[in-house]
Amino acid sequence: EVLLVESGGGSVQAGGSLRLSCVASGFTFRRYHLAWFRLAQSKSREGVATIDTGGQTIYADSVQGRYIISRDNAKNTLYLEIKDLKPEDSATFYCAAVPGGCVRPLMEVCYDRWGQGTQVTVSS
Secondary structure, eight states: OOEEEEEOOEEEETTOOEEEEEEEESSOGGGEEEEEEEEOTTSOOEEEEEEOTTSOEEEOTTTTTTEEEEEEGGGTEEEEEEOSOOGGGOEEEEEEEEESOOSSTTSGGGOSEEOOOEEEEEEO
16 A cells, blocks of 8 residues: 655744655655645645655755755655745645656656645745
8 A cells, every 4th residue: 555644734824934744655765756746725736846766856946945855765754844934835735756756856747656735824
């Protein structure tokens, strides 16, 4: 059974920080390219950060400098740290995985394994 389970979301004041986690099971985590996506109200699902099997990261321009993606292969866990939270960060955040990698890793079509999401709400 392949599972990706996100946690760490919640309601936070603008300017604060949050750390999201995604715990994986049922597949060889270290062999997978990983990503975080967010789905905000009235918007499509947006890739915000990816990390490949070697630890290289890519960020969407909109979150560059505030989002940090990391992975702990020993714990089968993917993380997303968000600094200086803004109201526009309010969204359901999903983790995703694909074997090896993909050419355009911020595209949701790259991924075949998805979590159910964790909600982040940022208030002013």
